[in-house]
Amino acid sequence: MRSFLIIFFASSFFASAQENTIRLHLDATDAPRRLFHVQMTVPVKAGPLTLLYPKWIPGEHGPTGPVVDLAGLKFTANGRTVSWQRDSVNLYAFHLTVPDGSASLEVAFDFISPPEAAGFTSGASVTTELAVLNWNQFLLYPEGIPADQLRYQASLRIPNSWSYGTALPIAHESRADSKAGEIDFQPCSLTTLIDSPVSTGAHYRTIELGTDGSIAHYLHIAGDSDRAIEMTADDIQRYKSLVSETGALFGSRHYRSYHFLLTLSDHVASFGLEHSESSDDRVGERSLSDEVERAVNADLLPHEFVHSWNGKYRRPAGLVTPDYGEPMKGDLLWVYEGLTQYLGLVLAARTGLSSPALFRDAAAITAAQMDHEAGRDWRSLSDTAVSAQLLYDSRDDYSAYRRSVDYYDEGSLLWLEADVLIRQLSHGSKSLNDFCRAFAGGPGGAPALKPYTFDDVVATLDSVQPYDWSTFLRERVNLVQPHAPLGGIEGGGWKLIYNGYRSDLWRNFEDEKRHTDLSYSIGLIVKEDGTVQDVALNGPAQKAGIAPTDKLVAVNNRQFTPPILREAVQATATASQTIDLLIKSGEYYSVHRVTYEGGEKYPHLVRDTNKPDLLSEIVEPQVR
Numbered sequence: 127m128r129s130f131l132i133i134f135f136a137s138s139f140f141a142s143a144q145e146n147t148i149r150l151h152l153d154a155t156d157a158p159r160r161l162f163h164v165q166m167t168v169p170v171k172a173g174p175l176t177l178l179y180p181k182w183i184p185g186e187h188g189p190t191g192p193v194v195d196l197a198g199l200k201f202t203a204n205g206r207t208v209s210w211q212r213d214s215v216n217l218y219a220f221h222l223t224v225p226d227g228s229a230s231l232e233v234a235f236d237f238i239s240p241p242e243a244a245g246f247t248s249g250a251s252v253t254t255e256l257a258v259l260n261w262n263q264f265l266l267y268p269e270g271i272p273a274d275q276l277r278y279q280a281s282l283r284i285p286n287s288w289s290y291g292t293a294l295p296i297a298h299e300s301r302a303d304s305k306a307g308e309i310d311f312q313p314c315s316l317t318t319l320i321d322s323p324v325s326t327g328a329h330y331r332t333i334e335l336g337t338d339g340s341i342a343h344y345l346h347i348a349g350d351s352d353r354a355i356e357m358t359a360d361d362i363q364r365y366k367s368l369v370s371e372t373g374a375l376f377g378s379r380h381y382r383s384y385h386f387l388l389t390l391s392d393h394v395a396s397f398g399l400e401h402s403e404s405s406d407d408r409v410g411e412r413s414l415s416d417e418v419e420r421a422v423n424a425d426l427l428p429h430e431f432v433h434s435w436n437g438k439y440r441r442p443a444g445l446v447t448p449d450y451g452e453p454m455k456g457d458l459l460w461v462y463e464g465l466t467q468y469l470g471l472v473l474a475a476r477t478g479l480s481s482p483a484l485f486r487d488a489a490a491i492t493a494a495q496m497d498h499e500a501g502r503d504w505r506s507l508s509d510t511a512v513s514a515q516l517l518y519d520s521r522d523d524y525s526a527y528r529r530s531v532d533y534y535d536e537g538s539l540l541w542l543e544a545d546v547l548i549r550q551l552s553h554g555s556k557s558l559n560d561f562c563r564a565f566a567g568g569p570g571g572a573p574a575l576k577p578y579t580f581d582d583v584v585a586t587l588d589s590v591q592p593y594d595w596s597t598f599l600r601e602r603v604n605l606v607q608p609h610a611p612l613g614g615i616e617g618g619g620w621k622l623i624y625n626g627y628r629s630d631l632w633r634n635f636e637d638e639k640r641h642t643d644l645s646y647s648i649g650l651i652v653k654e655d656g657t658v659q660d661v662a663l664n665g666p667a668q669k670a671g672i673a674p675t676d677k678l679v680a681v682n683n684r685q686f687t688p689p690i691l692r693e694a695v696q697a698t699a700t701a702s703q704t705i706d707l708l709i710k711s712g713e714y715y716s717v718h719r720v721t722y723e724g725g726e727k728y729p730h731l732v733r734d735t736n737k738p739d740l741l742s743e744i745v746e747p748q749v750r
Contacts, residue, residue, distance in 0.1 A: 158254040169229065170224045182452065183260075258389055259323055273317045280314075284309070284326045292387070371747065374748035391408070444458065469562070487629045491632060495526075499610075544598070658677070
């Protein structure tokens with residue numbers, strides 16, 4: 127009965143308001159103080175009304191809408207206050223009754239941006255110098271009407287002297303010397319609005335990356351300092367190459383223009399989030415100048431750019447929902463994220479943002495990590511995808527035993543194997559490039575959505591190169607497998623080995639994460655301050671009784687430092703030795719004796735000259 131009433135009300139609401147738009151004004155002038163002021167005008171008719179706050183945010187794969195940061199909510203109609211009540215089950219729903227004679231409802235509330243730099247868009251998005259604005263945080267929408275059918279007219283006020291960038295088409299903007307900037311956007315659907323974030327800041331730069339036909343591409347950079355947003359001519363050219371290489375890969379573009387929104391700050395949440403016509407990319411303040419951060423984040427913008435094709439245009443059917451309240455199903459995230467992870471790494475190498483050597487180093491690190499997970503004994507890759515909404519916030523301790531969002535990295539190994547297999551079966555005439563064009567190409571020219579199922583993926587692969595792709599994928603995705611899919615590496619002419627040398631990329635990851643990673647020797651990851659971040663299940667350290675969150679105080683009676691710990695492990699290279707680790711666990715101290723032989727062990731790929739070097743072919747630029 128309740129479903130019928132909701133549908134009936136939604137249709138009657140829409141019929142009476144279909145020629146109108148919901149007006150939304152966001153005042154971001156208090157952004158440096160983490161406060162945003164929202165005013166909405168909603169066309170209504172008298173009677174019961176339920177307004178919803180967006181809960182399931184596309185690309186975040188979970189119910190991450192930060193309703194807890196909505197404050198000061200008030201409704202008025204004809205100048206009089208309208209009382210409201212939150213739903214006792216769906217805490218994102220607000221019920222009220224519109225008084226007789228009311229044609230519109232005024233809505234006002236504030237949004238408090240959190241200070242913690244964790245999570246996705248619900249984490250820190252503001253500093254005193256910049257802000258990233260995601261519209262889902264600043265609006266309500268009527269229950270029961272598909273997001274594509276709701277029309278919004280948004281306007282924005284930003285601090286004086288701040289600049290901005292967005293893919294959202296602009297109707298009008300004004301700025302006086304004594305006033306903050308005012309931007310009026312063109313009316314659009316709720317889907318388009320939430321899919322079009324805005325970046326803004328005092329230190330801002332926009333770089334044109336060229337056009338493909340009439341489609342323009344822009345890189346908008348907001349930083350916490352003027353120094354942060356400096357970019358070399360060579361780096362600009364690499365991002366221009368990214369535009370060219372994606373055109374060659376997919377053969378069409380599903381956007382009117384594309385805008386990379388790059389935020390450089392140590393005080394906002396660090397991640398990338400995809401949108402049809404833009405991407406929200408956030409890294410450290412010095413990521414354009416620091417070699418470590420450049421190497422670690424080389425594939426971020428390529429990854430998010432690929433999502434415009436794989437994730438936004440082509441999207442798993444389980445992730446296609448009518449609004450932002452219905453749960454999403456992540457069972458095909460190994461395509462959505464896994465294929466994108468693979469293509470992001472490939473494109474980084476093809477464009478010069480990375481290199482063939484770094485591509486192989488990344489593959490070695492991923493292969494080693496996925497192959498050594500204790501959780502492989504009980505959990506399939508598919509289950510990590512289905513459980514995505516839980517795993518993003520899972521802890522670091524015993525992470526290899528619980529498994530994490532492995533559909534990214536293990537998914538990339540799976541698609542590398544598919545790429546190599548297509549090349550082998552077709553004798554070099556076909557590759558995953560052909561699959562990408564067939565699967566995510568299409569007519570292009572504007573944002574569109576074409577959902578897919580597992581059978582669609584199989585059918586497209588088979589059209590490129592006949593093979594039993596259904597069995598190939600089901601075995602790697604649905605079954606509990608003792609080892610990671612290394613067929614792409616081995617079939618591509620390389621072997622995974624371990625030795626005592628840390629690759630540059632391994633060193634960069636350790637520096638960036640500020641820890642010492644001895645996972646493949648004594649089975650220990652230790653933070654700079656000695657805190658044990660994780661232990662390998664059944665590894666030497668865990669067998670010696672060491673657990674995550676313990677504090678490493680001393681190594682062989684000498685105060686802990688990362689070099690001291692490494693040297694102790696190095697000493698075991700030729701003979702079995704014991705390493706005495708003084709551990710503080712809570713209020714108690716104890717000595718744990720780790721028995722180990724083999725020295726340091728780090729993953730690498732080495733050439734297998736008995737096979738063609740397909741990995742090098744894969745990362746060759748497609749545009750000369």
